[in-house]
Amino acid sequence: MGGAPSRSRPAEVVEPPKTDTGASNNIDLQLMEQQLDELYKFKILLLGAGECGKSTVVKQLKLIHKKKVSDHELRFTAQSLHQNIVDCMQSLLRACHTFGYNEEMTDEDRSTEHALAMHDESQRLSPPFATRIIKLFHSDAIQKTFARRSEYWLLDSFPYYMKNIERFCEDDFLPTEEDSLMARIRTTGIVNSELEQRLADKKDPHEPDLIKFDVVDVGGQRNERKKWIHCFDDVRAILFVVNLAGYNQVLFEDASKNRMQEELELLEQISSMDIFRDTPIFLFFNKKDLFEQMILDVDLCNTFPDYTGGKNLQPALDYIVNAFRAKLPPHKQSTTSIHLVTARWKGDIKAAFDAVKKTLYDANRDELLKQANAIRAARKSLVKEVAKEAAKVEKEKAKEEKEKEKQERKQKGGKKDKDEKKQEEETKQEEKQEEKSADAQPNRTDDTTAASSRSSKDTTAPRAKETEAVTCGCAY
Ligand SMILES: Nc1nc2c(ncn2[C@@H]2O[C@H](COP(=O)(O)OP(=O)(O)OP(=O)(O)O)[C@@H](O)[C@H]2O)c(=O)[nH]1
Numbered sequence: 001m002g003g004a005p006s007r008s009r010p011a012e013v014v015e016p017p018k019t020d021t022g023a024s025n026n027i028d029l030q031l032m033e034q035q036l037d038e039l040y041k042f043k044i045l046l047l048g049a050g051e052c053g054k055s056t057v058v059k060q061l062k063l064i065h066k067k068k069v070s071d072h073e074l075r076f077t078a079q080s081l082h083q084n085i086v087d088c089m090q091s092l093l094r095a096c097h098t099f100g101y102n103e104e105m106t107d108e109d110r111s112t113e114h115a116l117a118m119h120d121e122s123q124r125l126s127p128p129f130a131t132r133i134i135k136l137f138h139s140d141a142i143q144k145t146f147a148r149r150s151e152y153w154l155l156d157s158f159p160y161y162m163k164n165i166e167r168f169c170e171d172d173f174l175p176t177e178e179d180s181l182m183a184r185i186r187t188t189g190i191v192n193s194e195l196e197q198r199l200a201d202k203k204d205p206h207e208p209d210l211i212k213f214d215v216v217d218v219g220g221q222r223n224e225r226k227k228w229i230h231c232f233d234d235v236r237a238i239l240f241v242v243n244l245a246g247y248n249q250v251l252f253e254d255a256s257k258n259r260m261q262e263e264l265e266l267l268e269q270i271s272s273m274d275i276f277r278d279t280p281i282f283l284f285f286n287k288k289d290l291f292e293q294m295i296l297d298v299d300l301c302n303t304f305p306d307y308t309g310g311k312n313l314q315p316a317l318d319y320i321v322n323a324f325r326a327k328l329p330p331h332k333q334s335t336t337s338i339h340l341v342t343a344r345w346k347g348d349i350k351a352a353f354d355a356v357k358k359t360l361y362d363a364n365r366d367e368l369l370k371q372a373n374a375i376r377a378a379r380k381s382l383v384k385e386v387a388k389e390a391a392k393v394e395k396e397k398a399k400e401e402k403e404k405e406k407q408e409r410k411q412k413g414g415k416k417d418k419d420e421k422k423q424e425e426e427t428k429q430e431e432k433q434e435e436k437s438a439d440a441q442p443n444r445t446d447d448t449t450a451a452s453s454r455s456s457k458d459t460t461a462p463r464a465k466e467t468e469a470v471t472c473g474c475a476y
């Protein structure tokens with residue numbers, strides 16, 4: 001149960017640009033903030049075949065991290081539980097026909113079978129219908145079929161559903177935490193859940209208060225696996241879930257294939273992919289509760305003929321763990337962490353996930369701090385550059401303003417000169433005119449007349465000039 005090898009993303013720090021505008025500098029600063037944020041977010045990819053318990057692990061993690069379950073989710077889970085019962089009963093009835101036990105069914109059993117076939121998915125089961133289902137389940141034909149459940153598909157939680165069916169069918173039924181963990185909701189596509197963890201033992205003041213985990217859940221059935229590739233980037237760890245009870249079960253999508261054989265092949269494919277060469281893998285062997293019961297009844301040698309440990313828990317577990325470990329590439333075999341869990345039990349998932357978080361963080365801690373400090377240093381120098389750029393722009397703006405003012409003053413000054421010249425010209429002409437008239441009337445000294453005659457020509461002339469002209473007139 002060794003530790004996982006370290007892997008962290010390469011530090012692609014955004015370098016401060018040499019010749020950039022203020023706007024793109026600001027974008028770079030935002031990018032750096034995002035980089036810092038992303039650095040302490042660990043993307044963990046949950047992989048495994050259908051029904052191995054990936055989503056149950058996520059549900060449990062959300063409960064541990066106190067994520068609130070919405071009323072809508074609760075109602076959806078309640079509806080799913082009703083549909084889970086119908087699906088399982090229909091599968092049992094199909095197998096009952098295949099095995100030829102249907103001959104033993106009563107008319108009442110057949111009528112319930114018909115009602116189940118007609119059941120509308122959007123409808124909940126009524127209490128009287130639940131009573132009929134219980135009766136059918138306990139019929140000889142169905143009990144014989146149930147005993148052979150390893151030969152066809154049936155949900156692991158079916159016994160739990162039958163134990164609680166009357167409660168599920170009450171009018172005001174809302175699922176408990178356990179009901180929700182036992183409900184089967186097939187995953188389609190990719191589902192991300194973000195979890196936060198307070199960093200209790202900071203080694204360096206620059207370490208963040210919180211680290212984040214982006215837990216990515218995918219659908220494990222064959223037709224869902226082609227979508228997996230869309231979430232292979234930036235994966236910090238793979239959490240591969242194995243269904244221990246799968247050694248005695250067949251696939252939902254292919255009744256001719258043993259579940260555990262499919263899981264062994266799947267692990268071999270995934271772990272040998274180039275993209276995951278340095279990605280640590282954590283193996284979660286799930287459904288330990290079912291395995292502990294099952295191994296007492298069904299020998300592991302039915303599936304693995306070279307197993308010789310009999311119907312005993314520990315030898316069987318050791319054999320399975322070694323079989324999976326052998327599917328890993330040699331460089332991962334001794335470093336891959338193994339966890340034996342029952343996802344429906346909170347304590348198991350808490351302990352296993354705490355170990356995953358610790359292993360991952362410890363392995364990446366120093367490298368992350370180095371990268372974070374590099375980003376901070378680049379950000380600091382970019383902030384300086386942004387400030388310098390802003391000061392330069394301010395200075396240029398002020399210079400332009402000054403230049404503009406100067407130009408305006410100059411323009412105003414030029415107009416004044418022209419007006420003055422014009423005024424002087426006019427004054428000269430008037431003086432000449434007055435001279436002439438003085439020659440013609442030598443005794444005339446009426447300065448008021450002279451002034452008014454000039455002012456009637458130009459009323460816009462500056463006042464000071466006007467006075468001057470009058471004075472000049474007086475001098476004559
Ligand atoms: N008894 C028992 N049942 C479990 C355990 N873990 C999961 N289950 C049940 O197994 C069924 C399938 O679990 P899921 O979590 O839906 O499986 P999955 O891997 O997400 O399946 P896909 O979405 O199809 O890939 C559910 O009904 C769970 O309640 C466990 O530890 N013990």
Ligand SMILES: [Mg+2]
Nearest residue numbers: 054055186187
């Ligand atoms: Mg799922």
